[in-house]
Amino acid sequence: MRIARVNLRANFAAFDRWLMLSVFALLGTGTLLVYAATKSWFASQGLDPQYYLKRHILNIFIGALLTYGTTLIDYRLLRAYTPILWGLGVLALVAVLVPGVGSTVNGAKSWIALPGGFQLQPAELAKISVIIGMSMILAEGRDVDSAPSDGDVLRALAIAALPMLLIIAQPDLGEVLIITAAVVSIIAVSGAPTRWVAGLLLLGVLGSFVAVKSGVIHQYQLKRLQSFVDPTADPQQSGYQLRQSRITIGSGGVVGKGLFNGPQTNGRFVPEQQTDFIFTVAGEELGFLGSGFILLMFGLFFFRAFMIARRTTDIFGRLVVIGVIAWFAFQTFENIGMTMGLMPMTGVPLPFMSYGGSSMFANLIGLGLLQNVHVRSR
Numbered sequence: 183m184r185i186a187r188v189n190l191r192a193n194f195a196a197f198d199r200w201l202m203l204s205v206f207a208l209l210g211t212g213t214l215l216v217y218a219a220t221k222s223w224f225a226s227q228g229l230d231p232q233y234y235l236k237r238h239i240l241n242i243f244i245g246a247l248l249t250y251g252t253t254l255i256d257y258r259l260l261r262a263y264t265p266i267l268w269g270l271g272v273l274a275l276v277a278v279l280v281p282g283v284g285s286t287v288n289g290a291k292s293w294i295a296l297p298g299g300f301q302l303q304p305a306e307l308a309k310i311s312v313i314i315g316m317s318m319i320l321a322e323g324r325d326v327d328s329a330p331s332d333g334d335v336l337r338a339l340a341i342a343a344l345p346m347l348l349i350i351a352q353p354d355l356g357e358v359l360i361i362t363a364a365v366v367s368i369i370a371v372s373g374a375p376t377r378w379v380a381g382l383l384l385l386g387v388l389g390s391f392v393a394v395k396s397g398v399i400h401q402y403q404l405k406r407l408q409s410f411v412d413p414t415a416d417p418q419q420s421g422y423q424l425r426q427s428r429i430t431i432g433s434g435g436v437v438g439k440g441l442f443n444g445p446q447t448n449g450r451f452v453p454e455q456q457t458d459f460i461f462t463v464a465g466e467e468l469g470f471l472g473s474g475f476i477l478l479m480f481g482l483f484f485f486r487a488f489m490i491a492r493r494t495t496d497i498f499g500r501l502v503v504i505g506v507i508a509w510f511a512f513q514t515f516e517n518i519g520m521t522m523g524l525m526p527m528t529g530v531p532l533p534f535m536s537y538g539g540s541s542m543f544a545n546l547i548g549l550g551l552l553q554n555v556h557v558r559s560r
Contacts, residue, residue, distance in 0.1 A: 196557040197253075201486040205534055205549055207479045209242055211472075212535030215463040218441055219456040222448040234456055234537055241539045245546030252550025256558055257499055261318045264311075268341065271311035274304035275348035284352075292352045303540035305357040308345045310547055313364055313505035315341040320372040321498035329373040338369065356528030360513050362386060367508035368501050423459075426451045427521045431465030431473075438469030456537040458529055461521045476535070480514055487552055494559040503555050506548045 217235040225231040260267075278284035278294060285293040285301065293301045319338040320330045330338075342365045349357050362382075370379045430446040439445070444466035446452065452459050464473045484507060491503040510533050517532040519525030531541045 197553050198486055198490065198556045200482060201490075201549075201552065201556070204479045204483040204486065208476065208483070208534040211464070211476060211479075212460065212532075213238055213242070214441060215460050215467075215535065216456045216537045218444070218467055219447055219460065219463045221442060223450045237539075238537050238542075241537075241542040242546075244539075245542045248543055249546040249550040249553070252547050253554045253557060255554075257502065257551065257554040258496065258558070260314055261322075261498065264315050264318045268311045268315045268345075271304065271308040272344060272348065274302075275308055275345055278304055279348070279351055292349075292354050292357075300539060303538075305345075305349045305352070305354050306540040306544040307547075308349065309357070309361055309364065309509055310544060310551075312342045312345055312361055313368065313502060313509065314551075316365065316368050317498050317501035317505060320368065320374070321496075321501055329375070332375075335369060335372075335374050335378050338372075339365070354529075356516070356530035359516065359528060360509055360530065363512035364505045364508045368505045371504045372497075372501060423453055424520075424523055424527065427459055427462050428523055430462040431522060434464075434466040434469040434473075436470045438465075438467045438472055441467050443467060457531055458517065458527075458536065459521055460532050460536045461518050465521075477518075484511060490552055490556045490559065494555055496555075496559070499555040499559065502551055506551055509548065510545075 213235070216238045217232070220234040221231045224233055274294070278291060283294060284291045285295050292303050292305055294304065295301055316338040319341060320334055322334075342361060346358055346361055349361070366379060366382050369382065426446070430444070430452050433439070433446060434444075442448075444463065446466055447455065447463050452462050455462060461473070461476070464476055468475075487503060487507045487510075491500050491507065494500050494503065513530050513533055516525050516528060517530050517536075520527045531538050533545045534542075
């Protein structure tokens with residue numbers, strides 16, 4: 183027992199402290215913003231104003247346990263369990279599409295209802311299985327100086343293709359784009375010929391065009407894309423949300439209206455503010471300085487993650503870290519960009535900050551993977 187305690191303490195001590203500091207800062211700030219986004223409206227309706235706050239803290243607590251659990255097993259041993267993880271992820275994505283099992287939220291059948299009012303979004307966890315699976319295929323039997331064969335790349339793409347097709351069937355465009363960013367980044371860093379990266383980018387452009395023309399993209403998603411080009415295209419739905427999002431962020435000025443004092447936030451003018459549009463709360467109530475602090479913490483997070491990728495000499499570990507970085511980087515850019523009209527609205531949460539159990543669990547498992555590689559690379 184004493185040896186176990188020593189090992190646990192040593193595992194904690196070996197963590198990248200700056201990486202943890204950035205995540206703690208984002209989690210703490212996000213918790214305050216989720217409370218600010220929901221407190222006044224729930225109180226005005228005679229409901230528990232701390233409802234979302236308590237559930238958000240519970241999600242963080244569960245996610246923290248998942249983070250630490252992810253660091254206990256040497257990441258190099260995860261390769262042995264990758265087929266199991268990938269298979270469970272695919273089964274969960276299939277279950278979502280089964281009538282009576284999957285639940286539809288905001289036009290996408292992406293959720294599985296759980297007891298206690300909780301919901302699970304398998305697409306969030308599928309990102310992890312795709313990253314680990316592709317990294318395993320591209321790293322298997324190689325040394326640092328060798329490049330993966332064309333057959334390796336094809337097998338790696340097959341690992342990602344099935345989950346992505348199942349997510350498209352839901353449909354969830356945001357998660358598909360995030361996985362695509364991770365897939366392209368892993369292949370680019372793996373040493374595969376440049377033609378694979380160029381081909382995937384070209385395939386993505388052609389696939390988007392075909393999806394729009396063939397009706398794979400639903401009407402509500404098309405309206406989101408139209409509102410990105412012209413905010414007046416859908417004035418009652420996505421166009422309204424984008425306009426209110428811009429107004430809310432811009433109204434904060436340099437120092438903001440003060441926490442819990444944002445008129446736009448308290449008036450519930452921005453739909454889904456505690457989830458996909460949590461950054462608008464920061465813009466209004468914390469202003470430019472508070473929003474800048476959030477961006478600074480994300481910058482610190484990505485800097486430390488890149489340092490982990492640079493230090494590790496293990497190909498598998500490096501590809502896993504790059505996949506996680508691409509996932510978080512694209513999702514952060516997409517979320518903040520869509521709140522300001524710089525990116526189309528795709529319904530992706532802001533990592534470590536938005537309310538949502540599945541996304542928080544996936545984010546903190548991703549953090550655990552980064553720390554796992556860091557600890558074993560020292």
